[in-house]
Amino acid sequence: MSLPQPPGDDGAAKSPGPAAGAETVAASSGPQAKKQPPPEKPSDVRRRSRIILSFWLIVLCLGLPIWWQTTSIYRADLPLHEMLEWADGKACRPVFPLRINIQADSLQDQEAQNLLRLTQHALDDLNDFSGHHLRLQLSPPPGHPPESSDRESALTIRLVPGDTATASLDPHEPVLDITYPPNAIPTATSSSSSLATYVAGQLRSTFAEEQATISYLLSTSSMPSESRPLGLSPESAESLAKRATRSLKYAPTYHLTFSLFTSGPLPSSWDIGAAIADYMKPVLTVLSPIHNFTIDTQVQLYATPGVPNEVLNKEDLSSFVNAAEWPLSPSIGGAPTINFVVFVGNQTIAGERAESEHANTGESAAHSWLIPQWGTIYLLPLPDGTAHLSSAALKQPLLTFTSHLLSLLGAPRSGSLPLRLSTLGRIRSADLLLRASSTLGSLARLALALPSISIPSSVADGVSTTMLHLRRACETLGGAEGLAHARVAEAEAERAFFEKSMVGQLYFPDEHKIAVYLPLLGPVAVPLVMGLINELRAWRRRRRERRERGRGKKME
Amino acid sequence: MRQLCPALLLSLLSLCVFPPCAAASASAAADYHEQLVLRPLPLSALLASFNFRSNTTVSEFESGNFRFFPRSLGQILQHAGTRELHLRFSLGRWDAESWGSRPWDGAREGGTGVELWAWLDADTDQEADHKWLTLTNALSGLFCASLNFIDGTRTTRPVMSFEPEGDHPNTSAHSMQLLYGVLPHEVVCTENLTPFLKLLPCKGKAGIATLLDGHKLFDASFQSMAIDIRPVCPPGGECVLQIEQTIDMVLDIDRSKRPRDNPIPRSLGGHELLCDTSKPYHSHDTCFPADQDANQDWSLSQIFGKSMKGTCPLADPTVPPVCLQVPESRAVYTIDGAVEIKSRDSRCFQISPESDLELLLPPPGDEAQDGAAADILPPGTPPLYAERSFTGYGQERGGVQTILRNPSPDTEVEFVYMESLPWFMRIYLHTMEARIAGHPAPSPDNHPLIQQVYYRPALDRARGTQLEVRMRIPPAATVFLTYDFEKSILRYTEYPPDANRGFDVAAAVITILDPQRNGSGRFAAYTIRTTSLLCSLPTPDFSMPYNVIIFTSTAVALAFGGMFNIMVRRFVAADEGSEGGLGALRGKLLGRLGAVAGRFKGNQ
Structure with missing residues (x-):
């Protein structure tokens, strides 16, 4: 900028310069000889101030907001506080009220009511976990149409008079048959009864595993400690943890893949369709209210296992599946795949067995093992030259697969099948509820931790849908409706958390911003700021002069 | 015979x-x-x-x-x-x-x-x-x-x-x-x-x-x-x-x-050469x-x-x-x-x-x-020989020429020639022409080489050009099928890595129709794929965005600074203004030096 500075800017710099020949002569005689410019008109001074003021106004009122608007990252409003509350378990206390019908046709109504009251007392004394609550009720006498509450009952106790007190679970229906000796009926006045204690004890042992599982789920989540039960021994916690890691994530549909792998060219065909229909379909039919299953089968020859050893040690079992060569790719579509592999070869498992608690059938124990969240492998030794596997030869593998399927789905180990399945539904809804809540919490913490992450409105929508369904699931916990709501909530929470567009602008480093802004903002800002500073100085000097002038006038 | x-x-x-x-x-x-x-x-x-x-x-x-x-x-x-x-x-x-x-x-x-x-x-x-x-x-x-x-x-x-x-x-x-x-x-x-x-x-x-x-x-x-x-x-x-x-x-x-x-080929000894x-x-x-x-x-x-x-x-x-x-x-x-x-x-x-x-x-x-x-x-x-190549030069336009030769001395060949071109090759359909080698003019109308054309023009960034031409080539003839195209300029982010290599253009598919189609014959008697082509588009210097940012910023800053100063500063005669810039600095320095020199002299 070769323009001369306005006068009076730089009062100190009055030294001579070689600007012109005439000036050097004048300058050599002293600084006093410097020619002063004529005084400025006040209107010019005012105009300059206005110009500078308007530039600054434009920059501050137009430039800055536009810049802010165009470069800011869209962050939809998330109900962070509520999300964290869900994650901390403050928004919902998972309570499973279980209705248990008592069917006592041989008892008088009064006697039955009395027994019910006593048993309920005994149960409440035994129970130390408020989340899991057993509520007894009398079932309507036979002949009456069942009410709606009847269908929701988890278990029916059928009291039948007999010689001694015995209890047995019906294998096909959720019914507990209890026989009682005739003298055990409590009288209307007695405050305790051996029969009531006995029934309460039986109920408690029936639901012990479910209670333990749910309390384990709660204890691993970040729920507050008051809703947690106290008594979980380390051993049982460990076995529950093992089971929890083994079971697959909940999905409405599972894809079952049955594969026959052979180390050589034979056998190349099997009667798997018939075998599944005979040995596995019954269980799949029972499971159908909770899960759908799709099935496919394949035959693969010349399969080399990942471990070449003839005798497999426990360490070899995990690397037995040759993931690089065996075509066990997961199915496309949303459903997770469970693999059931029959391997025909001469490998055997060393030692007595790998996972003894799965030895439902003693014979199969030495041949199969379960791979957590993946499936089962069954080693089938066959005489050389068998070209076809009949349905009968597949019986043992398929029975093993069936029992492993239940544990892969997370069903409890004890109890009759219908009871195990209804328990499975409750465990699943608790699990989904806790998962969805913790995903919400993670999302909230992520949004707090990364201020530069963008949050599209779809995430906010997902969060609100999740919370809506979570609330409904919490209200209807324990029933089929609660499971459905928990499922939707979990899916929505996952979708919101893994929103793709949130990752896009995560890394936009500050160096880039400097490289883009500096070339423009630097050269523009310097004249603006200098102009403002000069103007402020000039304004201060003018004020001082005016004051001095005013004082001078007063003095006169 | x-x-x-x-x-x-x-x-x-x-x-x-x-x-x-x-x-x-x-x-x-x-x-x-x-x-x-x-x-x-x-x-x-x-x-x-x-x-x-x-x-x-x-x-x-x-x-x-x-x-x-x-x-x-x-x-x-x-x-x-x-x-x-x-x-x-x-x-x-x-x-x-x-x-x-x-x-x-x-x-x-x-x-x-x-x-x-x-x-x-x-x-x-x-x-x-x-x-x-x-x-x-x-x-x-x-x-x-x-x-x-x-x-x-x-x-x-x-x-x-x-x-x-x-x-x-x-x-x-x-x-x-x-x-x-x-x-x-x-x-x-x-x-x-x-x-x-x-x-x-x-x-x-x-x-x-x-x-x-x-x-x-x-x-x-x-x-x-x-x-x-x-x-x-x-x-x-x-x-x-x-x-x-x-x-x-x-x-x-x-x-x-x-x-x-040891896969490196070695030259044979003189006695092993087959001459x-x-x-x-x-x-x-x-x-x-x-x-x-x-x-x-x-x-x-x-x-x-x-x-x-x-x-x-x-x-x-x-x-x-x-x-x-x-x-x-x-x-x-x-x-x-x-x-x-x-x-x-x-x-x-x-x-x-x-x-x-x-x-x-x-x-x-x-x-x-x-x-x-x-x-x-x-x-x-x-039944047919086909080769395809680019013609023309420069970064703006080009042409494609396909040479189709019917080797049979007595039967004509009917086929469908299909091109699926990327959208950045915009073809001029009116320039498409087929001519028999040796005939300077396009083929006479009573026996057209091109029987049917199906053309679906490209949409920028949405779909490519689809061109299907049904042709018939008389016996023992060589036909040149040519058309011109324009290369469009891509956006900065649309260039792939190594853009200077060029863009691959898919092979043309030539399906020779079975003359005995009416019976149980197959639809295609023979299929030929030409080689793929490598089309070079004008490629920018990929540091361009930063250059543009810096260049325009400098221009804007210069213009703004000049304008702002003209509006804000006061103009006075040269001898009335205060010293500024380099002259003032030099004067200051000279003054200091003179003072030091004077003190030094005084000490002596």
């Missing part, structure tokens, strides 16, 4: 050279079938055609029981509603001038890179697009290829060039949509062969598939891997879904015989290399690096696993126990499932020296 001979031979050959193709529907009943056909070609090349075919009944397929049919692929087909699928992975160029007609009449061949076309079960275009997206993404994962990059700009819906190969019920024909996608830039390599072999029932562990090795396959002068899935309904039987996997490779015998641990002694300048110190046909001695393990390990026990035992097509006069040695089935010009070998097969072709005997053609079968003449 002499000219007729090759044509006659060709028709004979096409019947007997690749019998599986002709007999595809007849042998559909067998569940699994594999065969390798070896055929020496001129210039010391060897064509190896691997063919694997397996069937599954439609009911088994729909119930999810897979035995020979690969489950991974079956699931994808079910999920994407695919009725018929064709997938090609190709590398190299088929040298039709010296190798003659193509294997399988070109039906199992694709252009360089990856080609995929499929008939999808869809009622609307949106549904078809959605299923196509599912299909390409799933196949991409299965075959480790970038098939997921087949997006809208690389997908076309051909109208005249393709017809379903399988038997589809008439009721479903209206709801089938054909989509065609091509990736010319894809480099086919071992990672695509491994999943290909995994689909076979015997993997690469037994049978002819043991000969397939990535080192040899991708070292070949030409190779094409094909997967064709189609429903086949034999008359009176249950419909089956057939998967046919084909690999054609042309190996350079000399190159393949080099040991793998053409008929040249007048041939003497003890000058040598003109003889035609390499004479060097056709090889063995299976030399060519493929290993011998064949037994046969696949699932394969149809009536089909011999290996066939060799050499003249009858040629001697062939095999291992003991191999049964040789001789037919005219073809020898097939049956072996027991456990024994290894080894073939050895000795150098041709002296009795064959009178004619070099006796060592190998003469290559057949294809």
Whole structure:
């Protein structure tokens, strides 16, 4: 900028310069000889101030907001506080009220009511976990149409008079048959009864595993400690943890893949369709209210296992599946795949067995093992030259697969099948509820931790849908409706958390911003700021002069 | 008559050279079938055609029981509603001038890179697009290829060039949509062969598939891997879904015989050189290399690096696993126990499932020296030769010229020429012209070369150009098909890495229509893919955005600073203003120096 500075800017710099020949002569005689410019008109001074003021106004009122608007990252409003509350378990206390019908046709109504009251007392004394609550009720006498509450009952106790007190679970229906000796009926006045204690004890042992599982789920989540039960021994916690890691994530549909792998060219065909229909379909039919299953089968020859050893040690079992060569790719579509592999070869498992608690059938124990969240492998030794596997030869593998399927789905180990399945539904809804809540919490913490992450409105929508369904699931916990709501909530929470567009602008480093802004903002800002500073100085000097002038006038 | 001979031979050959193709529907009943056909070609090349075919009944397929049919692929087909699928992975160029007609009449061949076309079960275009997206993404994962990059700009819906190969019920024909996608830039390599072999029932562990090795396959002068899935309904039987996997490779015998641990070619000693002694300048110190046909001695393990390990026990035992097509006069040695089935010009070998097969072709005997053609079968003449190239220069416009030659002396050829061009090549359709070589003017109107044109113009960044031209070329004529195009300028982010290499333009597909279509003849008598082209677009300097930012910022800052200063500052005469800038600084410095010098003098 070769323009001369306005006068009076730089009062100190009055030294001579070689600007012109005439000036050097004048300058050599002293600084006093410097020619002063004529005084400025006040209107010019005012105009300059206005110009500078308007530039600054434009920059501050137009430039800055536009810049802010165009470069800011869209962050939809998330109900962070509520999300964290869900994650901390403050928004919902998972309570499973279980209705248990008592069917006592041989008892008088009064006697039955009395027994019910006593048993309920005994149960409440035994129970130390408020989340899991057993509520007894009398079932309507036979002949009456069942009410709606009847269908929701988890278990029916059928009291039948007999010689001694015995209890047995019906294998096909959720019914507990209890026989009682005739003298055990409590009288209307007695405050305790051996029969009531006995029934309460039986109920408690029936639901012990479910209670333990749910309390384990709660204890691993970040729920507050008051809703947690106290008594979980380390051993049982460990076995529950093992089971929890083994079971697959909940999905409405599972894809079952049955594969026959052979180390050589034979056998190349099997009667798997018939075998599944005979040995596995019954269980799949029972499971159908909770899960759908799709099935496919394949035959693969010349399969080399990942471990070449003839005798497999426990360490070899995990690397037995040759993931690089065996075509066990997961199915496309949303459903997770469970693999059931029959391997025909001469490998055997060393030692007595790998996972003894799965030895439902003693014979199969030495041949199969379960791979957590993946499936089962069954080693089938066959005489050389068998070209076809009949349905009968597949019986043992398929029975093993069936029992492993239940544990892969997370069903409890004890109890009759219908009871195990209804328990499975409750465990699943608790699990989904806790998962969805913790995903919400993670999302909230992520949004707090990364201020530069963008949050599209779809995430906010997902969060609100999740919370809506979570609330409904919490209200209807324990029933089929609660499971459905928990499922939707979990899916929505996952979708919101893994929103793709949130990752896009995560890394936009500050160096880039400097490289883009500096070339423009630097050269523009310097004249603006200098102009403002000069103007402020000039304004201060003018004020001082005016004051001095005013004082001078007063003095006169 | 002499000219007729090759044509006659060709028709004979096409019947007997690749019998599986002709007999595809007849042998559909067998569940699994594999065969390798070896055929020496001129210039010391060897064509190896691997063919694997397996069937599954439609009911088994729909119930999810897979035995020979690969489950991974079956699931994808079910999920994407695919009725018929064709997938090609190709590398190299088929040298039709010296190798003659193509294997399988070109039906199992694709252009360089990856080609995929499929008939999808869809009622609307949106549904078809959605299923196509599912299909390409799933196949991409299965075959480790970038098939997921087949997006809208690389997908076309051909109208005249393709017809379903399988038997589809008439009721479903209206709801089938054909989509065609091509990736010319894809480099086919071992990672695509491994999943290909995994689909076979015997993997690469037994049978002819043991000969397939990535080192040899991708070292070949030409190779094409094909997967064709189609429903086949034999008359009176249950419909089956057939998967046919084909690999054609042309190996350079000399190159393949080099040991793998020492692959660098060494020059031969003077006494080992084969010289053409008929040249007048041939003497003890000058040598003109003889035609390499004479060097056709090889063995299976030399060519493929290993011998064949037994046969696949699932394969149809009536089909011999290996066939060799050499003249009858040629001697062939095999291992003991191999049964040789001789037919005219073809020898097939049956072996027991456990024994290894080894073939050895000795150098041709002296009795064959009178004619070099006796060592190998003469290559057949294809019905059409095609080559395509760019014309023009500069970064703005260009042209494409395709030279199509009909070698037949008496029959005309009718074919469909299909181009699917990227959107950034905007063609000028009015410049498209076909002319016969030697005729300066375009062909007379009474016999037009171009019979029909189907053209779907490109939309920028949304879809590519689709051009299908049905043409008819008179006998013994060479036709130039030319058109011009304009290159568009891409956006900064649309350039791929290494943009200066150029952009691959997919091969043109030439489908020669079967003149006997009315009967039971196939739709396409022969298929040709031209080579792909490399189109160079104007590429910017990729640091441009920062340069532009800095340049414009500087200009804006200069203009703003000047304007602002003019408006804000006061103008005074030069002698009235205060000192500023460098002059003031210099004056200050001089003053200080003078003061120091004065003090120094005073001290002295």
